[in-house]
Structures are given as structure tokens and as C-alpha cells.
Amino acid sequence: MNLRFQATKARTSSLVLVSPALVLLGLLFFYPILLLFFTTLEGENIGNYAQVVNSGTSMQVFLNTLRIAAIVTVVDLVLAYPLAIYISRLSPAGKAIALFLVLIPLWTSQLVRTYAWMVLLGRQGPINNMLIWLGVIDAPIRLANSEFAVVAGMTHILLPYMLLPIYNSVSKIDNSLFDAARGLGAGAFSTFTRVLVPLSIQGVLAGVSLVLVLSLGVFIMPALLGGGRVPVIALLIEQQAGSFLNWAMAGTLSAILMVIVMITFLIIKFATRMFVRGRIDVAST
């Protein structure tokens, strides 16, 4: 048996192994997307797309969605990076407990957590009560039904998606590298920018892409915590499909959102390539 034959055989048998998954994905995922895409073209050709692009409101909503996603991503990054570093320095037992605490929210329904935020941010909620008790404010202020509430909720729900990839790459860094940097004269800032960031950039970019992509499509948070004041694209899609029964327009908006997500993803993927070029070279030699 020659090698090429063996390789071909191996490839065929692995194709056989993945085929059930491929069929499942194709039927339940790609086919509906294709159907959706054809719906958007029905009768109007590309008219629906032109309508979206020409509509100031729709473009505004898209921009708003991108803006909120960017804020949530940045806040999560700022929160998760130090936390990931902190957890990576804990004892094995401490790490296990900390990661467990991080994962608990992921096992809780998003709806439950959203309602928890509504309670927290309510007029009679603990945050308002606390602020009044501290004397910061005299009367309850509106916390819920605002962009602040939406951003806070999304930041909370998406934090694990930022934290876990960053923690994963930070914890793989050999601790003696930090000693070496300090001993060679690097201060805390240089150690961070010259050693920690370059060695964890893959995890950071993975976290950023996950949170960014997920926050572009979030529906429950803006719907329940935004109180109609925070227009995002997911709400617009729901409105078109649910209230106006305009499936073509809902499909068009979804398709545009999907393209935005894919472009975002590609940009980050490209950035990852750029940043870790050196180590990819190493791996390939």
C-alpha cells in the first residue's frame, strides 16, 4: 500500500465521519439562510437592500448597534484582562473557584439574568436605595429603560466570553518570563506592553471577536432593559417580522447584519495574523 493511497483513504474516512454533522448543518442552518436570502430578493430584486441603505433610520440603527457593541466590547476587555491575570496567579483551588464563579452566569437563562438586572436597576431597586441611603441622590433616578441599562446588562452577560479566552492565553505564559522582564529592567508598564500583551494577544482578539459578534445580535437585553429607547438592529428585525409581517425586509436586515458580522470577524482574524506572525513562522519550521 503506498502512502498516497493511505492518505486518500484517511481523507475519505474522515469525510465519512463528519458527514452526519455536515448534513445536519446543511439542512438546519445553511438551507434556511439560503431561503431567507431568496426571500429578500422576492419581487423587489435588490430593492429591499436599496431601501435600507437609503433609509436614514435604518442606517442610524445599524450605527447605534455597532456603537453599543463597541462600548460593551471595550468595557468587557477592560474588566476581563486584569481579572484574567488575577485568576491566573491564584492557587489551583482558587483558580477552580474563580472559574466556577465565572461560569455560573453562563448556566443561567439570559432571560432570568435580564429580569435580575431590571430588579437591580428599578426605581425601588437596591442600587437606587443604596444611592439614596448614601446621600448621593435625593429621589430615585431612572436607571432601567436606558442605554446604560442595556450596556450594563450586555457587559455582564458577555463577560465570560471575553474572560475565558484571555484567561486561557494568559495562564499559558511561563511566569519566569515576568521575573525575567522585571530583572532585566522592565517596569510594570513595559512588562505589560512588551511581554504580557504580545503573548496573550491571541486570546484578547478571540475574546474581542466573540463579544463583538455576540453583542451585535443581542435581542433580549435591548428589548427588556432598553424600554424602547435603545434602537438596535435585532429589535428592528423583530419589528419587521413580528409587527409588520414584512419578512422580506426582516430578511434583508438580517442579511446585512450577517455581512457586518462576517466583515468584523475577518478584520479581527486578519489582525490576529498580523500580531502573531512571528510565532506562526516558528510553528511552521
Next chain:
Amino acid sequence: MPDLRNTSALKLESIRKTFGRVDALTSINLEVNAGEFLTILGPSGSGKTTLLRLIAGFVTPDSGRLAIFGKDMTMASAGKREIGMVFQHYALFPHLTVLENVMFPLEMRKHSRRDAADKASAALAAVRLDAFGDRYPKQLSGGQQQRVALARAVVFEPKLLLLDEPFSALDRRLRESMQREVKQLQASLNLTTIFITHDQEEALVMSDRIAVIDRGTIQQLGTPNEIYYHPRSITVAQFIGESNILEGTETPEGLRTSSGMLLRRASPSTSGRVLVRPEAIRITREPATGGATNQFKGKIASRTFVGGFTIYQVDVYGGDTLTVRCLADEGSMFEASQEVNLSIREADCRPVPQDAKDAGA
């Protein structure tokens, strides 16, 4: 503080460090002379790693003082101490090229990029790696990575060089050539070097002086010769080289071991313990002729052939089992249970003092 103003490169005074309830270092006093190659030798758990991290500035002592060239550095951060360090697993930055790794300490000291590159190239040339500047650490062999780490540690002209078991990951042949190379570089730069190891042979080969550390204190400080031939405690004697420790009671003629052997020795032992190095025992077929040496008859219990030499375990009739080491000679090897004669010169029976801190064990 006039006592800090002297020429010693490193001075440790009553250094103490505790982790939780564990005494890592009880009271360390040590002075390292400028240009000296000093080895801190100890088994794992002896406190040598804590001592190294304390000198490097990664931990601070609970009490005591540390001065580098007369300047109090007890609380100074690692970067302020101007110490070049080679880590056990080299700790090269994987995302930087070899040249960038060596440039790192210079860039941290605000050298211009051009100047840093020039100096780093020169340092790499000194370890014969100037052709490898563009590679990444993972593309180099263990020995090459080690040399990069060495170049990075000396490129900024540090006041001290710290070596943390740098050869432990290398195979035997490479280790020996690296030991020579480090020694040469250290001598040519006249760089005060502190070398941490658990390998007593390595310590004997490389050092001007050795500090044997165990249970958080320095058990003995001396030249390799002193440490080997005049160990000041049983711990040191057993840790350095192989040893026969014979115990008994002092009599006017010599030491009478509990097993009944009489050992004549040059000077009496206060502790009732005598050290005999395995290579100091002569092993012969016929009784050795000659005057005042100790002579014993015994039977070979086992033989280990190690190439250059042979190690015998010999059961002395009415006595202890002694380890004997002699140069291998294919023509005259002894077989198991063969009867042999052992002779030991008086001068090779060395009294060993009681361990100073036996109670602390």
C-alpha cells in the same frame, strides 16, 4: 552604616525569610568578593531557590540586610539591582527574535535602537550566535537558547550574574562544554557570579568558593578543596562526593568503631565520627606492606563498573561495609565474595564535627 562600605560585591547580613509557618531561610550571612565565582549548593528544599530569588529581588527578606557593592539594596526592586540572571529554563521571550531578546534589557535602559542592536550583536558574537539573531528562541537547540540567555544576562554590564541551575536541562556532553563556556565568559568579563545548583560535581568544577546550604542556613563556606576534604559537618560530608562515615568512640590508639574496627587517625575526633573518602581506600589482593596505615581484611560484597573506575562494596571482617573506589584496570578486577585487603592512610581518616544544628532537624 560604615560596615556596608566595603569592596564585597554582595553582602548578606542575618537574612531571614519565612513563608507562612515555614522557615525558608533562618539566618544567612554571606559575603561574595568582586570577580568571584561563588556557588550556592544545596539539595531541593534547602532554601537555595529562596535565597536566589531574594538576591535577585523577587522576594524581600523579613529581616536582615542585603548590599550590592556597598549599596543597601534590601528593598530595591529587581530592575534596580543591575543583576543579570540566567533562569533554569532560560525564560527567553518566545515572541521576540534572538537579537530582540538580547536587546530587551538595553531598550529598557533607554539605549537607542541602533546602539542596543550593536551591543546585542556583540554579545551574541561573544557566545558565537551572531548568525542566529533573526531566529526565534524555539528554533534553537537547548544549548543555543542557554547561550542567548547568557548573552541577554550580560549585555547590559550587570554588577552581578546569577545562574539558576542553568545546566540541569542539558545532556552531559553539552553541559560540560557549557560549563567551560560560562567559566570563560565570567573570567573574561571579570563578572561576580553566583551560581545555584544541587549538583555537587558541577559545584566542585566551577567554583572559587562554595556555600553549602541546607535547612535554610549556610552549613559551610569554603573552597572546593576545603569543602571536599574538610567538611565541617556530617551533612556536608554526605552531600559532597561519596563518603564512608564511621562512628565509634575515641581511644588513645584511635577510633574504635561500634562494629569493632580500630582506625588510626592523624588527629582525634571530638564527635566520634571519621570520614573516609572511597578513593582514599586502597584495595589489594595481598596485604599491603608498609608501616602505620590501617589494614583490614574483607570480602567483596558487590562490584559496579563505571568505565573509568570501579566501585566496590567491601564487608570488612568484624567491621562495617566500606565503599571503595579505584581506577579501573581490566587486568586486575576483583570478583564478588573474593577476599581482599584494604589499607587506609592515617591522614585520610578525617574527623568530622557534629552537625552544628542537629537539633533543628
